[in-house]
Amino acid sequence: MIQRLAIIGVGLIGGSLAAALRQRGLVREVVGCGRDARNLQQGVAMGVLDHYTHDAAEAAAGADMVVVAVTLGATRGILERIAPVLHPASIVTDVGSTKAGVVAAAREALDKHFPHFVPGHPIAGGERSGVEASNPDLYERHRIILTPVEETAPAALTAVRDMWAATGAEVVDMSPLHHDEILAATSHLPHMLAYALVDCLAGLGDGEGAILDYAAGGFRDFTRIASSNPEMWRDIALENREALEGLCARFETTFHDLRLAIARGDGPAMEALFTHAKQVRDAYLKRIGRP
Amino acid sequence: MIQRLAIIGVGLIGGSLAAALRQRGLVREVVGCGRDARNLQQGVAMGVLDHYTHDAAEAAAGADMVVVAVTLGATRGILERIAPVLHPASIVTDVGSTKAGVVAAAREALDKHFPHFVPGHPIAGGERSGVEASNPDLYERHRIILTPVEETAPAALTAVRDMWAATGAEVVDMSPLHHDEILAATSHLPHMLAYALVDCLAGLGDGEGAILDYAAGGFRDFTRIASSNPEMWRDIALENREALEGLCARFETTFHDLRLAIARGDGPAMEALFTHAKQVRDAYLKRIGRP
Numbered sequence: 157m158i159q160r161l162a163i164i165g166v167g168l169i170g171g172s173l174a175a176a177l178r179q180r181g182l183v184r185e186v187v188g189c190g191r192d193a194r195n196l197q198q199g200v201a202m203g204v205l206d207h208y209t210h211d212a213a214e215a216a217a218g219a220d221m222v223v224v225a226v227t228l229g230a231t232r233g234i235l236e237r238i239a240p241v242l243h244p245a246s247i248v249t250d251v252g253s254t255k256a257g258v259v260a261a262a263r264e265a266l267d268k269h270f271p272h273f274v275p276g277h278p279i280a281g282g283e284r285s286g287v288e289a290s291n292p293d294l295y296e297r298h299r300i301i302l303t304p305v306e307e308t309a310p311a312a313l314t315a316v317r318d319m320w321a322a323t324g325a326e327v328v329d330m331s332p333l334h335h336d337e338i339l340a341a342t343s344h345l346p347h348m349l350a351y352a353l354v355d356c357l358a359g360l361g362d363g364e365g366a367i368l369d370y371a372a373g374g375f376r377d378f379t380r381i382a383s384s385n386p387e388m389w390r391d392i393a394l395e396n397r398e399a400l401e402g403l404c405a406r407f408e409t410t411f412h413d414l415r416l417a418i419a420r421g422d423g424p425a426m427e428a429l430f431t432h433a434k435q436v437r438d439a440y441l442k443r444i445g446r447p
Numbered sequence: 448m449i450q451r452l453a454i455i456g457v458g459l460i461g462g463s464l465a466a467a468l469r470q471r472g473l474v475r476e477v478v479g480c481g482r483d484a485r486n487l488q489q490g491v492a493m494g495v496l497d498h499y500t501h502d503a504a505e506a507a508a509g510a511d512m513v514v515v516a517v518t519l520g521a522t523r524g525i526l527e528r529i530a531p532v533l534h535p536a537s538i539v540t541d542v543g544s545t546k547a548g549v550v551a552a553a554r555e556a557l558d559k560h561f562p563h564f565v566p567g568h569p570i571a572g573g574e575r576s577g578v579e580a581s582n583p584d585l586y587e588r589h590r591i592i593l594t595p596v597e598e599t600a601p602a603a604l605t606a607v608r609d610m611w612a613a614t615g616a617e618v619v620d621m622s623p624l625h626h627d628e629i630l631a632a633t634s635h636l637p638h639m640l641a642y643a644l645v646d647c648l649a650g651l652g653d654g655e656g657a658i659l660d661y662a663a664g665g666f667r668d669f670t671r672i673a674s675s676n677p678e679m680w681r682d683i684a685l686e687n688r689e690a691l692e693g694l695c696a697r698f699e700t701t702f703h704d705l706r707l708a709i710a711r712g713d714g715p716a717m718e719a720l721f722t723h724a725k726q727v728r729d730a731y732l733k734r735i736g737r738p
Contacts, residue, residue, distance in 0.1 A: 386721035430677035
């Protein structure tokens with residue numbers, strides 16, 4: 157049972173975690189912290205939060221579990237702000253999309269409290285944002301990646317693992333670097349491609365994107381992630397630049413080979429690549445049991 | 448009123464056209480042609496077809512409207528097969544995803560009947576295929592691109608335009624080359640990117656695509672088109688290789704610039720590109736009135 161849960165950054169991710177724990181009776185008090193008073197009032201009205209503050213230190217003081225769910229760019233500042241008020245036994249975790257950078261920032265910002273920091277990343281999300289999109293079932297059957305390091309206290313890791321497992325999620329441990337490589341591949345690179353595609357096409361024709369009016373439904377699906385928050389993705393690309401740049405280079409090679417096959421009219425080479433991709437994707441969908 | 452409509456290739460596209468015209472009382476007799484007897488029997492059972500044959504010439508004989516809805520690679524053979532039996536007044540149209548190649552093939556295959564051929568491409572489709580996926584409302588508020596050329600008879604163009612307009616579609620005319628450039632951008636390039644991405648990622652880790660298990664929902668949307676039919680996309684890439692190769696080169700430039708921005712940690716350049724892409728995509732969604 158968590159006695160006092162502080163959610164610093166009450167959006168879809170933090171709000172859904174609080175809602176999930178509350179619904180299962182696993183938390184006594186939830187305090188929210190953020191800048192947008194209307195969003196925080198909404199969280200109280202929904203019963204996700206008991207009360208709120210605009211001061212992260214005030215929220216973290218006396219909390220046995222602090223979840224930092226702000227943007228990557230704001231994480232270090234929050235950790236610095238809460239470090240002086242943390243109770244020696246309180247546990248801090250985060251939900252950032254990259255982990256090596258967060259670990260480095262936390263090591264400096266939290267200093268002697270760093271063993272009680274458990275870096276985490278829920279692989280979940282949605283189109284909608286803000287506490288009003290909170291969903292107590294958001295994490296069911298989703299993966300949560302935790303990236304403990306040498307200093308991480310086993311008890312802190314267990315507490316954070318148990319908290320996420322209680323939401324119905326599958327919790328997986330790996331190193332921060334491995335996490336960042338995997339996410340560069342499965343999330344960051346696709347976002348770069350979607351943004352670059354829309355940017356590339358926008359310059360065609362009248363230069364105002366009118367060419368998109370001829371796109372079919374597949375294009376909308378394909379470019380959905382190009383409507384993601386630009387500042388958030390700038391921060392992710394900056395934080396994970398090393399792994400991401402390597403993946404971009406790898407993709408360039410694959411794509412250039414395909415372009416050459418197109419240029420020389422090499423049907424068999426194209427069909428082999430398309431067939432392989434379809435097989436790999438269809439096998440993946442079968443594994444996760446989704447259409 | 449179409450007296451006898453021949454649908455050569457009875458899948459989602461041909462079946463939905465027949466169903467739409469039938470529902471609106473605009474066709475007297477529909478004959479289907481294909482290889483798969485079970486699919487054709489299903490079309491009869493659904494009331495989409497009145498009867499069927501496996502011989503395209505038999506289907507086209509006596510038809511005042513012939514719709515060729517087979518794969519690009521099979522189109523020329525079908526046109527050659529039906530050319531000798533066409534009534535002088537009968538109109539032929541197609542639904543192929545590229546148009547310059549089809550026009551060239553039709554000019555040779557149909558010869559003196561070529562003025563009665565109206566090249567067309569409905570910008571519609573769906574996950575499911577086969578006549579059982581037929582939907583009389585598939586084309587409502589979708590675009591149909593017709594690409595008439597100098598020789599095209601105005602009466603033939605009007606007849607095909609009216610047929611599609613009756614299904615609720617918005618019919619647009621443009622040149623075959625312009626069509627192929629637009630589709631290379633909005634459809635063919637995205638398919639190449641999706642195939643290349645899955646292929647690129649499949650080689651990571653254990654090489655069996657296990658890395659995909661860490662992907663979130665956005666990845667599934669992004670790569671949906673990589674589960675498309677490999678032979679069909681090989682044919683499209685071969686037919687439209689000139690326009691497609693140009694678009695691939697354009698994309699490579701945009702993407703490489705982004706990669707360089709990532710490598711040098713240039714936050715403002717990334718944010719500018721992401722913001723522009725988001726604005727263009729969001730404006731497009733607003734124009735078409737979809738989320």
